[in-house]
Amino acid sequence: MNDSARFIWLDGTLLNADEATVPVMNASLHYGLAIFEGIRCYESAGGPAVFRLREHMERLVASAHVIGFRSLPCDVDGLVVAARQVVRANELTSCYIRPVIYLGEGGWNMTIDAGVPHVAIGARPWTDFLPEDSVTRGIRANVSSFTRHHPNIAMTKAKVAGNYTNSVLARTESLRLGFDEAIMLDPQGYVAECTGENLFLVRHGGLLSPPTATTLEGITRDSLLSLASRLGLATHERQVTRDQLYLADEVFMCGTAAEVVPVREIDHRTIGKGVAGPVTRALQSEFRAVIDGHHPLSRAWLDPIDGGLPATVANDRHDHPAEIGYGHGV
Secondary structure (H helix, E strand, O other): OOOOOOEEEEOOEEEEHHHOOOOOOOHHHHHOOEEEOOEEEEEEOOEEEEEOHHHHHHHHHHHHHHHOOOOOOOOHHHHHHHHHHHHHHOOOOOEEEEEEEEEEOOOOOOOHHHOEEEEEEEEEEOOOOOOOOHHHHOEEEEEOOOOOOOOOOOOOOOOEHHHHHHHHHHHHHHHHOOOOEEEEEOOOOOEEEEOOOEEEEEEOOEEEEOOOOOOOOOHHHHHHHHHHHHOOOOEEEOOOOHHHHHHOOEEEEEEOOOEEEEEEEEOOEEOOOOOOOHHHHHHHHHHHHHHHOOOOOHHHHEEEOOOOOOOOOOOOOOOOHHHOOOOOOO
16 A cells, blocks of 8 residues: 555545555456546645545546446545545645545456445645646647547546556557657547546637547536636637647646646647747636635635635636737637
C-alpha cells in the first residue's frame, strides 16, 4: 500500500492503510471490473476544499450503474462524507482523492452479478502530473496510433478501470517518442480526447470542443464551459479533424490532474504562436480563482473539509470578454 496514505476508507470503516487490502485472486484485478474517480482537494482561502466533490461521486455511482452493478453498499451522500473523513484522517490539504468500487467474493464466471461490490476511498498528497512548466509553457503532443474506444465496445461514459489500458498504451507510446501527451482519434477518425483529459480548440476567439459521444463527460470540461460563458466566449461542440488541430489559434487540454494546460505543438507542428494564448490564459486565471476560493463560483464548486469558504469572495474581475482580445464565433 502507498505509504503516503495512512488511512483508507473501506466499506464504511477507516482502516490503517496496510489493513485495507484486496486479495490477489480478485476478479476486478484480473478483469478490470472496477470503477474509480480522481478528485482534487485544494488549499483554498477557507482551508482545504474539494473541487466539485458531489459531482464526482455522482459520476462514480453513475459509472457503476452503466457497467451493471445492481446495488452498492453506500450512496452519494455517504461517499461525500467519507471523502472528507479520509482527507481529515490523513491530515492532508492539497491532495488527490481516489474512490474505487471493485468486485469481491466472486465474479470469476465473467459476470458482475456473481460478485459483491466493495467501496474504498484513499488519498495521497498532490504531486504534479505533467512537467512543471507545462501550465505556462505548454506541452508537446502527438496524435496517437491507438484509437479511442468505440462506444459500443467499451462504455465511454463510465470510468471503468479496464478502459484505461487504452490510455496507458497511448501515453506510453507518446512518452517513448519524446512527447508529453497523446491525442486520440475516435473510431471514425475524428478528434476524441487525450489519454486522461478533454481537449479544446480556439479559432477566431471561439471555443470548439469535440462531442462527447466517444469520450468521458469531464467535470473540468463542464466547468470550463461555464467559465467561458461567463467570459462571453462563444462555444461550439462539433466534430474536429486532425488537421483542424494544426490550424487552431490555440489548443488546450483539461482534466482533474492537468487542470488547464496549453498544447504548444502537435505532431511537430507549432500551434498558434507556440505559447499559451489569451483564451487559454483567461480560462486558467478563472479556474485558478475558483479553486483558490476567490471567485463567485467558488462557493458552489468547493466543498470544504472543515468550516466554510469566506463570507465574501473577490469581485468577478475577469467577466470582460474585451480583456481576452478576441471577438465571438468560430
